[in-house]
Amino acid sequence: MKNSNTIITSAVASLLALAAIGAQSTAVAADKMDMEKCYGVAKAGKNDCKTLSNACAGHSTSDGQKDAFIAVPAGTCERIVGGQTQMPGM
Known part of the structure; x- marks a missing residue:
């Protein structure tokens, strides 16, 4: 059970990190305009x-x-x- 929680927590953290990177690159693209x-x-x-x-x-x-x-x-x-x-x- 503990192993499943670790995997789910890691997956959620990865998705949040990817979302943050996507938001940051959108902001950078807007700044470049x-x-x-x-x-x-x-x-x-x-x-x-x-x-x-x-x-x-x-x-x-x-x-x-x-x-x-x-x-x-x-x-x-x-x-x-x-x-x-x-x-x-x-």
């Missing part, structure tokens, strides 16, 4: 997507590389020194 690209402020190797000189995230070669961006909450980029919401030259 209010993001904007901020060019010229990423540290070297910390950009979020490809640049004109490479095809992968995390491969910018210098701090503040003008064609590298990071995603920031909407309205934040204009408050960062050197940040631009459009790639320079576009």
Whole structure:
């Protein structure tokens, strides 16, 4: 009998954990919709997507590389020194 209770308790705990993870990822997805690209402020190797000189995230070669961006909450980029919401030259 004790073994059955342990299995049921574990199953319920697992379902609750999965529900919490699902709710968290939904919240993260909603947050990402209010993001904007901020060019010229990423540290070297910390950009979020490809640049004109490479095809992968995390491969910018210098701090503040003008064609590298990071995603920031909407309205934040204009408050960062050197940040631009459009790639320079576009």
